Amino acid sequence: MMLSIENLKVSYGAVEALKGVSLHVGQGEIVTLIGGNGAGKSTLIRSIAGLVKPASGTILFEGRSLAGLKAHQAVTLGIGHSPEGRLVFGDQSVEDNLRLGAYMRRDAEGIEADVARYFALFPRLLERREQMAGTLSGGEQQMLAIARALMSRPKLLLLDEPSLGLAPLIVREVFRVIRQLKGEGMTILLVEQMANMALAVSDRAYVIETGTITLAGTGAELLKDPRVRAAYLGA
Amino acid sequence: MKSLHTLGLAAFLTALALVPVLPLNDFYLQILFTIGVNYIAAAGLNVLVGYAGQKSLGHAGLFAVGAYTVALANVDFGISPWVSLGLACLMGALFGLVIAAPSVRVSGPSLAMVTIGFGIVVEKIVTEWTDLFKGQAGFYGISAPSFMGKTFTNLHWVLFVGLLCLATHLLLRSLLKGRFGRAFMAVQLAEPAAESVGISVVRAKTLAFVISAVTCALAGGLVAQQNQYFNSDFITFNLSILLLVIVIFGGSGSLYGPLLGSVILTLLDAWLARWPALQHFTYGALLLFSLYLMPNGIAGALARFFPKPRAAEPEAPPAPTERHARSLNDGPLLEVSGLYKAYGGVIPVREVGFSITSGKVHALIGPNGAGKTTLLNLLSGHVKPDRGSIRLNGQEVAGQPAWRIAQGGVGRTFQNLKLFGEMSVLDNVLIGAHMHVDAPFWAALFALPRNARAEAKARAGAVALLNQLGLGERIHDAASSLPYGLQRRLEIARALASNPRLLLLDEPAAGLNPQETHELGDVIRRIQGSGITVLLIEHHMDLVMGISDHVIVLEYGEKIAEGKPDAIRRDPKVIAAYLGVEDDEEALA
Secondary structure (H helix, E strand, C coil): CEEEEEEEEEEECCCEEEEEEEECCCCCCCCEECCCCCCHHHHHHHHHHCCCCCCCEEEECCCCECCCCCHHHHHHCCCECCCCCCCCCCCCEEEEEEHCCCCCCCCCCHHHHHHHHHHCCCCHHHHHCCHHHHHHHHHHHHHHHHHHHHHHHHHEEEEECCCCCCHHHHHHHHHHHHHHHCCCCCEEEEEEECCCHHHHHCCEEEEEEECCCEEEEEHHHHHHHHHHHHHHCCC | CCHHHHHHHHHHHHHHHCCCCCCCCHHHHHHHHHHHHHHHHHHHHHHHHHHHCCCCCCHHHHHHHHHHHHHHHHHHCCCCCHHHHHHHHHHHHHHHHHHHHHCCCCCCHHHHHHHHHHHHHHHHHHHHHHHHCCCCCCCCCCCEECCCCCCCHHHHHHHHCCCCHHHHHHHHHHHCCCHHHHHHHHHCCHHHHHHHCCCCHHHHHHHHHHHHHHHHHHHHHHHHHHHHHHHHCCHHHHHHHHHHHHHHHHHHCCCCCHHHHHHHHHHHHHHHCCCCCHHHHHHHHHHHHHHCCCCCHHHHHHHHCCCCCCCCCCCCCCCCCCCCCCCCCCCEEEEEEEEEEECCCCEEEEEEEEEECCCCCEEEEEEEEEEEEHHHCCCCCCCCCCEEEEECCCECCCCCCCCHHHCCEECCCCCCCCCCCCCCCHHHHHHHHHHCCCCCCHHCCCHHHHHHHHHHHHHHHHHHHHCCCCHHHHHCEEECCCCHHHHHHHHHHHHHHHHCEEEEEEEECCCCHHHHHHHHHHHHHHHHCCEEEEECCCCCCCHHHHHHHHEEEEEEEEEEEEHHHHHHHCHHHHHHHHHCCHHHHHHHH
C-alpha cells in the first residue's frame, strides 16, 4: 500500500476539520477526493504533505509513519504537492521555478529531460520561460505549480485543484497528463471540483463531507451514484 | 468588553485622584509624568505602526518639532505656554504631512530608512543651526502653563498629563473602532482591496502620519515645558527607537498596547538607571526574548487570556438595501476603446474596445495569459493604461486611481483573493461599505451620536448582506479561516457592500464544485436583478453560457470575438483558441 490513513483527526483551534478519516491509496492508483467547500479536502492533502499537524491518527507512506515529519522531509520521501492557490516563487523566472522543483534530485540528465518535457506539456510556460513567475497570469501560475510538483518525480503526487482557473482547453490537457502519468506508474491523490472529469480518470474515489468520509467506490460507481450526481455533479 | 472599558476608566480616574494624597516625591512624580508623555507619543504612533502598518524610525524628529515650537514660541516670541502647545500640535501636523509624502512611494524597510533619514536631518539641524536652535546650549526658561494664576508644579503636571492621556485614549478609541480604524487596517492588510472599495491609500496613510505626528509633537512640547529647558541632546535616534519599541513591545495594533509598553518600559528604564552599564544590555536582551515569546507584544499575549466576547449581533432588521439611484437608460454603462497596456515586451492588452450595457451580465473569456485580469485591473484603476479610453457613464476615467473609480460605482473581486485575512467576516464587509458610512473624521474622533448611528446602520446593513449570501453563521470568524469557496463569496459580499453600479468578478467560481457553481449562478442573477451590471471572468463554461447576455473573447491581448453566448460557442476561432473540442470521456460523464 502506497498510502494508508487511519482515523485522522485535525483541528484548527476549536474547529474540527477532519473527524477521523481513514482511506488508502494503492501503488499506481489515481484516487480522487470530492466534497464541498470546507469539507476538509485540502486539510487532508496538507496533512499528508506535512503542512498541517494532525491531532491524532496515523498516516503511513510505504509503511512508514509520517508523524512529526516536516514538509521538506515529506518531499524527500517522494511526496510531491501542488498546492491550491498557485504558490509559485514570484521573483524567480519560470524556468528557475521548475528547476527548484527538482531541488532534491541529483540526476542532472533526468532533470533536463523533465524540464523539456513539462515545457512541451505547457507551451505557454515555454513562451514565458524567462519571465518572473509573479508576472504570469493566474492560470499560467497554476500550470507552473503543477509542473513544479512533477519536477520532484514524486512517488505520490498530491494535486490540489489542478483545474483551478484554467481555460477549458488546458483543463483537458491537464487531465490528459494525469492519465499519462498514471500510465507511467505514478500514484496520484487528486482533489478536484470538476468531479466529472476527475472521476472519469480515477480508479477509486472518496466523498468527504464536513470532515468525514461518507461514500467510497470506484470512479465509475460514484459517477453513477445519484447522491453524488445531485450534490457534486450539478446534475 | 464595554464593562471592562468602564472599569478601566474608573480605575484610572481613581488612581489619578489618589496622586495628590499619596506621599510621592519629585522622583516618582517625574516617572509618572514620563509614563504619560511616552504614552501620548506612542498612542499616536500606534495608529501609524499598528493600524496603518507603516513602520517609522524617525519620530524623534516630530518630537523635536513640538519641543522646539514651544521653546521658540515662548522664549523668542513671548507667546503664552497654552498657545505654544497648540502651535506645537499644528506644526506637528504640518511635518506629519511632509514625512507622509515618501510613504506613498515606498513601504516596508525602505520607508523605515526614509524616516530614519528624517530623524537624522532634524537632529543635525537642531544641533548645528545654533543661531536659531541654540544647539547643545539649549533654551532656558521655557515657561510652563499656569492654571488659575498658579504655575504648574510637578504634581499639576502629572494630573494634567494624566488627563491628556485619558483624552488621547478616548479620542483614538472612538476613531479606531469605527470606519477610520478599519480603513487603516485595510491599508495595512491589502492595499489593492482597500482601493477597490473607495479607500484612498494615500489619504489613509497621510492621516495616520499626521495623527502620530501631532501626538509626538504634543509630547515633545510637554517635555520642553515641564523641564523648562530643552537642548539638542534630547533628540537622538535612541528616542525614535524607544517610541517604536514602546508600541511594538506593548502590542502594536492593540488599543492598550502603548499603555502597557509605556508603563513597563518607563519603569524599567528608571529602575535600570542605577546600573548604566546594564541599562542598554538589559533593554536589548529583553526585546530580543520578549518579542520571540510574544510576537504580538504584551497586549497580544494577554489577549489570549481574555478571549473577545462575541457580542451578539442585534437581529438586523432586513436593512433596505438602497442602491444607487440610477437612470435605467439602456445605454452603455462603460465604453472602452483603444485600450493598451505593455509591460516591457509583454503586451497583455492591445487596442481593446467594447462596451458594457447597463443591467446586463457580460462575460470575459479567453486562454490563460490572454490578458483578462490585466484588462479588469485597467477597468478598476488598479493598473494604469498606456493609452486608450474608458468612459464610465460618459465620464473619462482612464488613468484615475482605483479608489476614485470605486467611488464612481465600480466594485470588484480579486482572482487571487485579497481579503483582510485577520479581520472578521463582518469587518471585511464593513470595510466594503466604507464610502457609505456617514461618519466624518470629527464625528468619529469625538464619538458624536452621528458616528454611532452611522456605525449601527452600517453593521445592520452588513449583517443583512451576509445573511443574504449565506455567510450569516460566520460573521465573527476571521476571514482567513473560511474555506476557499466561502472566501470567494466573502469577496463578492465586500464588493456588494460598496454599492456598485458595475461589479467586476474575477473567476468567482474558481474552487467551487458544479453544485456550488450552479448556486453562484443564482447569486449573480439576483445581483443582476437588483440592478447591478456584471462583468465576469470565468472558465466554467456552463456558468458563462448560462447567465451571460454578452460574451467577449480575448486572446493574446486582443479581442477575437464578442456576441451572444450561442454564437460564441459555435465560433470556430473561439473553439480553436479556447474551448477545444469535447472529448469522448466527457460525453460519457
